Amino acid sequence: MNVASSAPDAIASYSRYCRTTLIYPDPLTQEAEFLAWCADLLERNIYQLIFPITERTVVPLQTLLKHPGGGRITIAPTEALAVALNKDRTLALAAQLGIPAPRSVEVDNLVDLEQTSQGMSMPLVLKPVRSIGADGTERRQLSVAYAFNSRELQDKAEQFLRYGPLLLQEYVGGVGVGIELIADRGEVVFAFQHQRLHEVPLTGGGSSLRKSVAIEPELLEASRKLMAALKWHGVAMVEFKWIPSERRLSLMEINGRFWGSLPLAIAAGADFPVMLYELYTQGKVTPQPPARQEVYCRKISSDLYWHEMVLRRDGPPELVTFPSKGSMLRDALRVFSPRHYFDVQQWRDPKPGLVDLARIWREQTDRVKRLLADKRERQAQRQAWRNGEVARRLGQARQILFVCYGNINRSALAERCFVQRHLKSSVKAVSAGFHEEAGRPADPVMVEVAGNAQVDLCGWASHRIDAAMLADSDIVFVMEQKHLQRLRQAFPQAADKAFLMNAGPMVGGSLEILDPYGKARGVYEQVCHQVIRCVDHLAEILQKNARP
Numbered sequence: 001m002n003v004a005s006s007a008p009d010a011i012a013s014y015s016r017y018c019r020t021t022l023i024y025p026d027p028l029t030q031e032a033e034f035l036a037w038c039a040d041l042l043e044r045n046i047y048q049l050i051f052p053i054t055e056r057t058v059v060p061l062q063t064l065l066k067h068p069g070g071g072r073i074t075i076a077p078t079e080a081l082a083v084a085l086n087k088d089r090t091l092a093l094a095a096q097l098g099i100p101a102p103r104s105v106e107v108d109n110l111v112d113l114e115q116t117s118q119g120m121s122m123p124l125v126l127k128p129v130r131s132i133g134a135d136g137t138e139r140r141q142l143s144v145a146y147a148f149n150s151r152e153l154q155d156k157a158e159q160f161l162r163y164g165p166l167l168l169q170e171y172v173g174g175v176g177v178g179i180e181l182i183a184d185r186g187e188v189v190f191a192f193q194h195q196r197l198h199e200v201p202l203t204g205g206g207s208s209l210r211k212s213v214a215i216e217p218e219l220l221e222a223s224r225k226l227m228a229a230l231k232w233h234g235v236a237m238v239e240f241k242w243i244p245s246e247r248r249l250s251l252m253e254i255n256g257r258f259w260g261s262l263p264l265a266i267a268a269g270a271d272f273p274v275m276l277y278e279l280y281t282q283g284k285v286t287p288q289p290p291a292r293q294e295v296y297c298r299k300i301s302s303d304l305y306w307h308e309m310v311l312r313r314d315g316p317p318e319l320v321t322f323p324s325k326g327s328m329l330r331d332a333l334r335v336f337s338p339r340h341y342f343d344v345q346q347w348r349d350p351k352p353g354l355v356d357l358a359r360i361w362r363e364q365t366d367r368v369k370r371l372l373a374d375k376r377e378r379q380a381q382r383q384a385w386r387n388g389e390v391a392r393r394l395g396q397a398r399q400i401l402f403v404c405y406g407n408i409n410r411s412a413l414a415e416r417c418f419v420q421r422h423l424k425s426s427v428k429a430v431s432a433g434f435h436e437e438a439g440r441p442a443d444p445v446m447v448e449v450a451g452n453a454q455v456d457l458c459g460w461a462s463h464r465i466d467a468a469m470l471a472d473s474d475i476v477f478v479m480e481q482k483h484l485q486r487l488r489q490a491f492p493q494a495a496d497k498a499f500l501m502n503a504g505p506m507v508g509g510s511l512e513i514l515d516p517y518g519k520a521r522g523v524y525e526q527v528c529h530q531v532i533r534c535v536d537h538l539a540e541i542l543q544k545n546a547r548p
Helices: 031-044 055-064 078-085 087-097 113-117 150-161 217-230 262-267 272-282 300-311 325-336 350-386 389-396 410-421 444-452 467-472 481-490 492-497 521-546
Strands: 002-005 020-023 104-107 124-128 132-134 139-141 145-147 166-170 175-184 187-200 206-213 234-243 248-255 296-298 340-342 399-404 428-433 475-478 498-500
Touching: 031 055, 055 078, 078 087, 078 217, 078 248, 087 104, 087 166, 087 217, 087 248, 104 113, 113 150, 113 166, 124 150, 145 150, 150 166, 150 521, 175 217, 175 272, 187 217, 187 262, 187 272, 187 300, 206 262, 206 300, 217 234, 217 248, 234 272, 262 272, 262 296, 262 340, 296 325, 300 350, 325 340, 350 389, 350 481, 350 498, 389 475, 389 521, 399 410, 399 467, 399 481, 410 428, 410 444, 410 521, 444 521, 467 492, 475 481, 475 492, 481 492, 481 498, 492 498
Parallel strands: 002 020, 296 340, 399 428, 399 475, 475 498
Antiparallel strands: 104 166, 124 145, 124 166, 132 139, 175 187, 175 234, 187 206, 206 296, 234 248
16 A cells, blocks of 8 residues: 655555655646646556545545546545535525535625525524635635624625635534445445544534444435435535434535544444545445444544633533533543543554654643743844834834734735825835735735725735845834744844834733734724834824934
8 A cells, every 4th residue: 555645654564564655746836737737647557546624625536536546546526526525505405405505605705695694594604615715816714603693794704705616504413423324326335434522623523532333324325315316426524413312413514535434444344445445446345344433533632622711611611512521531531441442543553652752742842942942032023122122222223123924914014104195204115025925915905904994005016025135124013923933043233223113002901913914804904004103103103202
């Protein structure tokens, strides 16, 4: 078995069963190159089968199913997969088959949002119609959001619609369960059910701890109907919300590929990869005994994060019921049960598990070091403002440089604000970013928001920071701590004249002004207010220093 990944250190590459690790172009940023790489593999006829695992590989590989070697790609037929990947089409199919699902409607513009949402009960769930969206310049993995009032709905819908249509859905409670299955041309030949115990995020998502349970006949029947209608061929996971006391189900989505909780199925005796291999190489799946029930499986890295979120109460109380300490302790003690397994750590194949533990340890220790270093940096930045160092440098400055990442939101706004609101200043203001591409227009949302605040960003063209620009500037104001770190790495000669712009005025109660790109409109408005207040504060300092 060989493993392929866009990263050189994929955890599966450490497995004793892996002979070679291949590196392919990232399909999110280099789709054409990725498809060419895969087509070359098919033409060379090296591998008997290709198993795409993630949605970022499944989606583009649909185009290669008609390739002469496309039959070796183990994904469902194109039309069936198109329905599964599109949540709106999935729910429309469910309605045709009489399968209960949350009330949902597709929205593709803000004009229709208010009318569309009328009569729907809050909270509302906002889901991207496709998990991977594009705004014309980049493709991005999207996730679910929640709106508890009309203002939140407007803000978050605007954010989603930048990447394509969204699905507006009424929130449905219940237990998160999944029917994992393999189908042979529409007929389910084996099924397995799991229940999510710990979900990341807490509002619902991938499971960090889950268990195998008895198959509920209603859920299996609904899954059979879907697979038959789609003529599904291969593996899938049909996700439901389930209220056992009422025997009530609600379809959430069809996951048309291997799912994140696959290690649980294998631990319980449902080896779907082997079954899929048999289906494609032998034309049928060997009859399998039922999987074991009450088997638990945990992903350590995600479960640590789950515990952190619970302890921090990181989730809306309207949707999240936080577990008691006793419940958390019982779940933690399950690691001593013979029916408990880990996603990565296995005695029969120990190296991936050891690598995973080493990475977790390194990530956590690095995180602690970063937190301590960031704390020291914040203290130093506040001190530079308090002891007058910033004011002294600013008073001697002939040119100010504002810096953020892309130079299409924060630093662009700071430059234009300084120039337009403080015309009498003798100090020149310029701005730049770290983004590789120069000449980009300002973010259209910020153009509108800034315009409402009487700052004109029309005709903006971004700049990329360079050594000459830094040499010509006497003081540099950045928006985030990571900008300071990046400046010091790339331009160490400018380290002593770079400061956090918000560390002095502390507009909004934070030292940083975070990137609003792709976020809700309310975030843009908050950032715009922060930047303008900071620029006005700098102008006040300059005015005081200019007095005789």
